[in-house]
Amino acid sequence: MKKLSDEEIQDKLQELEGWTYAKNAIHTSFxxxxxxxxxxxxxxxxxxxxxxxxxxxxxNVYNQLEISLSTHDADGVTEKDFKLARAIEKIIETTN
Structure with a gap:
């Protein structure tokens, strides 16, 4: 997988509420x-x-879950990370 540029990452983050980009990964918490x-x-x-x-x-600490996604083989964020982030969001949404 191709590592995404900072601009590509920021554009894709617009689709994911509550996710941020820092330290070569995308992050969220629940x-x-x-x-x-x-x-x-x-x-x-x-x-x-x-x-x-x-x-x-x-x-995970008690009721908190923190998640970071990065593709180690690409040494950064790829479309694979956004695919998993969208899947995580769907799992969270369907249980609320």
Whole structure:
């Protein structure tokens, strides 16, 4: 996959509410009612990420989930990261 330019990344971020670009990755965070809900969401995202063969860098503390996406092989952000970000957004939307 081709690494996207900063301008391409900023253009694509317009489609994703709550996502930012910093340190060679796109980032977002979510807050849930409790740990169980956060962990359930992580599990749903994990299945999608595995199917896409693209895995997030993420962290969870109680009801908070922080996600960073970057394509290591390209040393930056690619269309693959935006595809997973859109899938994550769809998973979040369908459970709210």
């Amino acid at each position: 807050q849930f009612e409790n740990f169980k809900e956060a962990f359930t969401m992580m599990t749903r995202i994990a299945f999608e990420a595995e199917a896409m063969q693209h895995h997030p860098n993420w962290g």
